[in-house]
Amino acid sequence: MKEFLEGSQAIAKMVKLCRPGVISAYPITPQTHIVEELAQFVSNGELDSQFINVESEHSAASVVLGASATGVRVFSATSSQGLFYMQEVIFNIAGLRLPVVLACANRAISAPINIWNDQQDSVPLRDAGWIQLYAEDVQETADLHLIAYRLAEDKNIMLPVMVCMDGFTLTHGIETVDIPSQELVDKYLPPYKAPYKLDTENPITIGPLVDADYYMETRYAIEQTMKDVLKAIPKATAEFAKVFGREYNGLIEGYRISDADKVIVAMGSVCGTIKDTVDELRKKGKKVGLLKITSYRPFPIQEIYEALKGVPRLAVLDRALSLGSYAPLASEVRAVFFGKKKKPSVISSFVAGLGGRDITKDSIKNIFSMLTNKERAGEFIDLKPELLQEKYE
Amino acid sequence: MSDPTVKKNLFSVGHTGCAGCGQVMAARAVINSAGPNTIIANSTGCLEVLSTKYPETAWEVPFIHSLFENSAAVASGVEAALIYLGKKDTTNIIAQGGDGGTADIGLQALSGMLERGHDILYVCYDNEAYMNTGVQRSGLTPFKTNTSTSPIGKASLGNVRPKKPLPEIVNAHGIPYVATASIAFIQDLQRKVKKAISIKGPKYIQVHVPCPLGWRHESNQSVAVGKLAIETGLYPLIEYENGVLTARKIQPKPVEEYLKVQGRFKHLLNNPEEIKKIQEIADNNIRKYNLKAETAPQA
Amino acid sequence: MFGPLIAKAGSSKANKTGSWRTDSRPKFLRKNCIGCKICSGVCPEGCIIDEEKNNYSCDYAYCKGCGLCAVSCPKSDIVMVKEKEA
Numbered sequence: 100m101k102e103f104l105e106g107s108q109a110i111a112k113m114v115k116l117c118r119p120g121v122i123s124a125y126p127i128t129p130q131t132h133i134v135e136e137l138a139q140f141v142s143n144g145e146l147d148s149q150f151i152n153v154e155s156e157h158s159a160a161s162v163v164l165g166a167s168a169t170g171v172r173v174f175s176a177t178s179s180q181g182l183f184y185m186q187e188v189i190f191n192i193a194g195l196r197l198p199v200v201l202a203c204a205n206r207a208i209s210a211p212i213n214i215w216n217d218q219q220d221s222v223p224l225r226d227a228g229w230i231q232l233y234a235e236d237v238q239e240t241a242d243l244h245l246i247a248y249r250l251a252e253d254k255n256i257m258l259p260v261m262v263c264m265d266g267f268t269l270t271h272g273i274e275t276v277d278i279p280s281q282e283l284v285d286k287y288l289p290p291y292k293a294p295y296k297l298d299t300e301n302p303i304t305i306g307p308l309v310d311a312d313y314y315m316e317t318r319y320a321i322e323q324t325m326k327d328v329l330k331a332i333p334k335a336t337a338e339f340a341k342v343f344g345r346e347y348n349g350l351i352e353g354y355r356i357s358d359a360d361k362v363i364v365a366m367g368s369v370c371g372t373i374k375d376t377v378d379e380l381r382k383k384g385k386k387v388g389l390l391k392i393t394s395y396r397p398f399p400i401q402e403i404y405e406a407l408k409g410v411p412r413l414a415v416l417d418r419a420l421s422l423g424s425y426a427p428l429a430s431e432v433r434a435v436f437f438g439k440k441k442k443p444s445v446i447s448s449f450v451a452g453l454g455g456r457d458i459t460k461d462s463i464k465n466i467f468s469m470l471t472n473k474e475r476a477g478e479f480i481d482l483k484p485e486l487l488q489e490k491y492e
Numbered sequence: 493m494s495d496p497t498v499k500k501n502l503f504s505v506g507h508t509g510c511a512g513c514g515q516v517m518a519a520r521a522v523i524n525s526a527g528p529n530t531i532i533a534n535s536t537g538c539l540e541v542l543s544t545k546y547p548e549t550a551w552e553v554p555f556i557h558s559l560f561e562n563s564a565a566v567a568s569g570v571e572a573a574l575i576y577l578g579k580k581d582t583t584n585i586i587a588q589g590g591d592g593g594t595a596d597i598g599l600q601a602l603s604g605m606l607e608r609g610h611d612i613l614y615v616c617y618d619n620e621a622y623m624n625t626g627v628q629r630s631g632l633t634p635f636k637t638n639t640s641t642s643p644i645g646k647a648s649l650g651n652v653r654p655k656k657p658l659p660e661i662v663n664a665h666g667i668p669y670v671a672t673a674s675i676a677f678i679q680d681l682q683r684k685v686k687k688a689i690s691i692k693g694p695k696y697i698q699v700h701v702p703c704p705l706g707w708r709h710e711s712n713q714s715v716a717v718g719k720l721a722i723e724t725g726l727y728p729l730i731e732y733e734n735g736v737l738t739a740r741k742i743q744p745k746p747v748e749e750y751l752k753v754q755g756r757f758k759h760l761l762n763n764p765e766e767i768k769k770i771q772e773i774a775d776n777n778i779r780k781y782n783l784k785a786e787t788a789p790q791a
Numbered sequence: 792m793f794g795p796l797i798a799k800a801g802s803s804k805a806n807k808t809g810s811w812r813t814d815s816r817p818k819f820l821r822k823n824c825i826g827c828k829i830c831s832g833v834c835p836e837g838c839i840i841d842e843e844k845n846n847y848s849c850d851y852a853y854c855k856g857c858g859l860c861a862v863s864c865p866k867s868d869i870v871m872v873k874e875k876e877a
Contacts (some may be wrong), residue, residue: 114577119576120572120576121569121572121573121576123569123572147576149572149573149575149576151564151568151569151608152605152608153573153604153608154600154607155560155600155601157561157565157600157601158562158568158600158601159567159606161558161559161562161565161566161568161569161601162565162566162568162569162572163532163569164558164560164566164569165556165566165567165568165569165570165572165573166569166570166572166576167563167569167571167573167631168556168566168569168570169531169569169570169573169574169577170577171572171573171576171577182733186560187559188562191558191559195558195706195796196796215523241680256793257793270622293657295797297531297554297555297556297570298554299528299529299531299553299554299583302528302551302552302553302554302555302800303554303555303797303798303799303800304544304551304555304557304558304798304799304800305554305556305558305796305797306544306556306558306796307544307545307547307549307556307557307796307797307798308540308541308545308546308557308796309796310545310546313546313794314548314795315794316794316795317793317794317795317796318794319692320792320794321660321792321795323792324793335630335789364824376623381636410499428775501837503802504801504804505803505804505808505837505838505839505850505853506803506804506805506806506807506808506853507803507806507808507836508806508808509835509836511811511835511854511855511856511857512835512857512858512859513835514834514835515831516835517833517835520835520837521832524870524873543803544798546795546798547795547798547799547802547805548798548802548803548805549798549799549800549801549802549803550801550803551800552800552801564843575812578815675833677834678829678833679832682811697844710858711859712857712858712859712861712862713858713862714833714835714859715833715862715863717860726840768864
């Protein structure tokens with residue numbers, strides 16, 4: 100049913116339909132509305148779930164870890180500092196192969212403190228062993244949560260999923276969203292059956308000390324599973340399209356790239372702005388396009404290669420940094436083409452939209468015009484050099 | 493050979509605890525008292541490391557180890573899941589940690605668990621230092637103890653702070669049951685565990701567990717040393733039931749008898765000024781908890 | 792398929808810690824035993840078999856020789872004897 104909803108409401112409604120048994124989260128802007136909506140559903144008796152108000156994000160993640168290990172579907176949500184506070188639990192959850200789903204309302208990180216949108220929180224966690232999916236609009240944000248549970252709980256996958264949505268833009272933005280019926284969601288997402296769990300009928304030890312003779316294989320196993328996830332995501336989205344009538348590739352989406360001279364590669368809500376800009380420029384005869392990346396982890400290396408190998412110039416747009424080295428998404432996109440015979444001749448790297456600074460259509464046009472034969476590395480868009488004049492002595 | 497005792501232990505043989513380890517003595521007493529319908533969430537520390545080295549685990553009940561500071565939070569999640577599944581009434585949940593994992597890094601998660609009122613028993617195994625990592629000082633390390641991060645030297649006589657009053661802090665949360673216990677009185681510990689399990693809500697038991705390696709005494713002296721801690725008043729054996737205190741009475745012995753049997757206090761023995769300060773700590777406990785027996789000590 | 796992640800309950804029985812003993816082992820005299828179970832309670836390994844009063848024994852496959860049982864027996868019915876003599 101189509102409703103006019105704030106992003107957080109759409110997420111909460113979709114999560115409610117997924118029937119989580121235990122929800123635990125700690126407040127942080129801009130995730131708060133998601134969790135407040137869920138709390139309201141529980142208190143109205145509309146959602147049969149144990150809602151645990153914890154004293155920190157570290158405990159929120161630990162609560163859902165414990166509940167997931169007991170064989171129950173769980174949900175949590177956080178942003179920025181909260182994600183960083185729970186970081187060791189995040190790695191722990193992936194290492195224990197627990198199918199936790201976490202909404203990350205992407206927000207800039209301290210210091211300095213900034214509550215507005217960029218991707219500097221989730222991108223540094225890309226090494227954690229979680230599946231990371233980035234949403235473009237509110238509909239996709241909601242849909243990705245359902246797909247997330249389906250992926251996570253696949254007994255051949257059993258990896259946690261972080262659904263990333265640009266804070267405020269997608270959490271507080273209001274759009275028309277199609278919220279499916281419970282019957283259809285139940286059809287797509289069966290009840291969770293844990294392959295192993297804490298159960299007095301069948302006692303096991305979860306999380307033993309694993310020394311050098313045994314540890315490496317557990318990490319290898321996650322790496323192998325990530326390869327399987329690359330196949331599982333398109334299957335999950337194909338099934339999604341059958342049930343709900345909405346098509347997603349799930350890994351990448353090429354927008355007007357087949358004959359493009361210049362393509363921007365990006366993740367998140369900026370893709371909507373880029374699509375609008377591409378359409379405008381195309382009307383003027385410019386052959387431009389967008390490659391949207393939905394699945395950042397696993398990184399769809401082969402798919403990106405096939406989509407972009409014939410494009411002469413790429414601009415990779417990062418909303419995060421790896422201070423002291425190449426920008427994160429840029430470095431991974433460049434690695435896709437290394438050593439290949441057929442590849443773009445220029446891959447330039449741009450950084451924009453940090454700390455909630457808007458990326459406008461003009462910003463995008465600026466990127467396209469800066470995408471010349473001269474390769475750029477970590478070029479900051481819409482920077483204000485006058486702010487760097489201040490001295491502190 | 494079929495071995496009934498070895499089989500019925502819910503904390504099995506074959507763990508790699510030190511010979512004479514007080515903590516494993518207590519851990520076995522705790523889980524055997526709680527019974528097989530128990531799920532344990534355990535912090536990183538001696539107990540977890542010595543009992544779950546892959547592929548071997550000594551635990552015959554469901555057991556989860558996550559991180560150092562979060563066993564109380566993990567246990568909270570287990571409880572929430574069991575409530576959702578409708579299984580909580582038939583399952584006990586115990587969260588366990590050492591003194592470091594409870595009083596220091598784990599205090600936040602413990603406080604949250606207590607404040608939210610989860611039906612969980614938290615057991616703190618107090619060997620008075622971060623033993624697993626090499627005898628570093630914790631918030632429950634006693635006054636003037638020689639540890640590796642409060643070492644004695646020309647300018648120091650060891651740890652300068654008294655023990656954090658953790659049972660009091662826990663009791664201040666207003667939970668139904670708080671107790672201290674010791675391996676010197678195993679049956680008392682078993683009684684307290686059984687009593688705690690029978691109460692609904694958050695419960696806390698702090699067990700004093702001598703460590704031959706860290707305290708520097710012979711492995712066969714663990715019980716004797718533990719007994720002296722209680723008999724000097726340095727480790728009061730107390731219970732708070734809904735805030736009402738009962739204590740095990742003692743005929744107080746001078747603290748020097750406890751200090752002299754442990755290498756970690758050896759440096760104090762020719763220092764009457766320091767011993768006096770420690771005697772004051774014991775005397776304060778005796779006063780505060782009304783520990784002095786009127787007649788002969790209890791059996 | 793996930794690698795070494797879960798351990799099976801009680802699998803530590805495979806680790807025969809009796810090999811740690813170098814000096815002495817407990818001997819149960821079985822003369823004055825009153826069946827109080829103090830020894831089996833204090834044993835850190837839990838390897839004392841206490842089913843029958845005055846017939847207690849120790850599973851030497853696991854005993855680490857700490858001596859707590861001998862020290863704790865109220866009737867001095869357990870003594871530590873040198874390994875070589877045992």
